[in-house]
Amino acid sequence: LRVNPEKKEEKERVTQALLRVTLRLAATHGFVSLGLREVSRAADIAPTSFYRHFADMEELGLALIEELGGRFVGSWTEPDGAAPAGPERTFAVIAARALAAVSEDPELLRFILAERVGAIPSFRAAIYEKLSVVRGAIREGFVGELAVDPVKARAPLSDAADAATTLLLEACGQALDRGGEHVPALREQLLRQIRVLLAGAAAVGALS
Amino acid sequence: LRVNPEKKEEKERVTQALLRVTLRLAATHGFVSLGLREVSRAADIAPTSFYRHFADMEELGLALIEELGGRFVGSWTEPDGAAPAGPERTFAVIAARALAAVSEDPELLRFILAERVGAIPSFRAAIYEKLSVVRGAIREGFVGELAVDPVKARAPLSDAADAATTLLLEACGQALDRGGEHVPALREQLLRQIRVLLAGAAAVGALS
DNA sequence: TGTACATCAGTGAACGCGCGTTCACTGATGTAC
DNA sequence: TGTACATCAGTGAACGCGCGTTCACTGATGTAC
Numbered sequence: 001l002r003v004n005p006e007k008k009e010e011k012e013r014v015t016q017a018l019l020r021v022t023l024r025l026a027a028t029h030g031f032v033s034l035g036l037r038e039v040s041r042a043a044d045i046a047p048t049s050f051y052r053h054f055a056d057m058e059e060l061g062l063a064l065i066e067e068l069g070g071r072f073v074g075s076w077t078e079p080d081g082a083a084p085a086g087p088e089r090t091f092a093v094i095a096a097r098a099l100a101a102v103s104e105d106p107e108l109l110r111f112i113l114a115e116r117v118g119a120i121p122s123f124r125a126a127i128y129e130k131l132s133v134v135r136g137a138i139r140e141g142f143v144g145e146l147a148v149d150p151v152k153a154r155a156p157l158s159d160a161a162d163a164a165t166t167l168l169l170e171a172c173g174q175a176l177d178r179g180g181e182h183v184p185a186l187r188e189q190l191l192r193q194i195r196v197l198l199a200g201a202a203a204v205g206a207l208s
Numbered sequence: 209l210r211v212n213p214e215k216k217e218e219k220e221r222v223t224q225a226l227l228r229v230t231l232r233l234a235a236t237h238g239f240v241s242l243g244l245r246e247v248s249r250a251a252d253i254a255p256t257s258f259y260r261h262f263a264d265m266e267e268l269g270l271a272l273i274e275e276l277g278g279r280f281v282g283s284w285t286e287p288d289g290a291a292p293a294g295p296e297r298t299f300a301v302i303a304a305r306a307l308a309a310v311s312e313d314p315e316l317l318r319f320i321l322a323e324r325v326g327a328i329p330s331f332r333a334a335i336y337e338k339l340s341v342v343r344g345a346i347r348e349g350f351v352g353e354l355a356v357d358p359v360k361a362r363a364p365l366s367d368a369a370d371a372a373t374t375l376l377l378e379a380c381g382q383a384l385d386r387g388g389e390h391v392p393a394l395r396e397q398l399l400r401q402i403r404v405l406l407a408g409a410a411a412v413g414a415l416s
Numbered sequence: 417t418g419t420a421c422a423t424c425a426g427t428g429a430a431c432g433c434g435c436g437t438t439c440a441c442t443g444a445t446g447t448a449c
Numbered sequence: 450t451g452t453a454c455a456t457c458a459g460t461g462a463a464c465g466c467g468c469g470t471t472c473a474c475t476g477a478t479g480t481a482c
Contacts, residue, residue, distance in 0.1 A: 007477085011425065014425085027327065029327055030238070030239075030241075032237065032241040033241055035467080037467070037468060038468090045425095045427090046426065046427050047427095047469080048428080048470085048471090049426050050469095052424080052425050052426070053425095110327070113325045114322070116325075117321045117322050117324075117325060117381050118238060119234065119237055119238035119239075119241075121385075156404075159397055159400050159404070160404070162397070163371075163375055163401045166374055167371055167374055167375075173325050177329075189367055189370070192367050193367055193371045195408075195412065196367070196368070196405060196412055197401075197408055198408065199407075199412050200404035200405055200406065200410075200411060201404050201407075201408070202408075203407040203408060203411040204403065204404055215446095215457085215458080218458085219458065222458085222459090243435060243436075244435080245436075246435090253459075253460090254459065254460050254461075255435090256437085256439095256460060257459050257460070258436095260457080260459070261458095
């Protein structure tokens, strides 16, 4: 038996509503405090209907990370149209998008930042995986724009990409807490930190 | 009326039991998922006795941060006996202690890292305040060991101290997740990152 | 075309359970005089 | 010294409430023939 595409679409709409509503509630009370009934109520479905979409809240949370989270952080690293114009060009583009995300979808960003270090190991692992795409893109940017040998400078490149990713996420968290008007200053600070990082890597002789 | 010091001590013992038990439970389920009855049960007191110590779980959480958390991160920055021996000596000492804390009190560290970016604003603010002591000590180390003018290089020093603090916390989080056997590698990576950071600051001319 | 059947998202009633909070009480200890 | 009173951490009973989960059902839609 096949399934009516309209029906499938309808179900998908409810599923998305559950995800969005969970993000909204998690932003104020924290994900682990949420219950199936609370999110069902907010999504305007009966508590029993929840089971048509997810087995429990943990499964919903993983779907949040896999679908919304993956697309979200993935959008930071899409290729940009403009030509590279400096040794931290790739990073600057990623940073600009990530910081823009603070105002575009603060609830999703809060969820990702919180659960990245939260109490649920499966969430931490899933978010780590999604963020490793970002880390990889930053690393690729360093490789391409610094014209280093990626084999010889493997460890320094990884160190720098790790550090840059960490500093990027911290800047996003600060932006979330301090409000949109601080974003330009946070971006400037972040770019200064990365510039220093790369200059240091060159000075130490690890990169050239 | 005065109060029997033995009685006060007894009450304090129960209060501490509530704090420790909360950390233990929060490590596996997340703080915001905990209830007054659950922690009271684990601390072997009646649920109603909880109110003799805290008005609610949020007050308990703040006490966790103020008392245990403050003493904990404060211990990272106590003056050490040995004489400074390099431009990142102060940081190296702090990093060593922070990473040692991973095995000494992983539950408290998890709580701090999680609630630093969690859903409760008062927790975030309180933890930020405690961590600013660490940030300040790292900055002082940079100032003293790099022999720069702290007035002229104020912004670069702040950038570097911010970045170093962020990278330190990330290393702690990684150590928590990946287990004690990865601590030496994480410490080495962290120290490389800070070395690069300082070399870059010098190269950029911000520090000298 | 009509008829019988399968699928499946959504539902309302009902369940047992643990929750936060209130209340009046106990019993040990300290204070007043 | 003895007696009356105050303080206060801890308690058990009780409350109303929301929770997660089960179950049998509805009704719309698709399939078989």
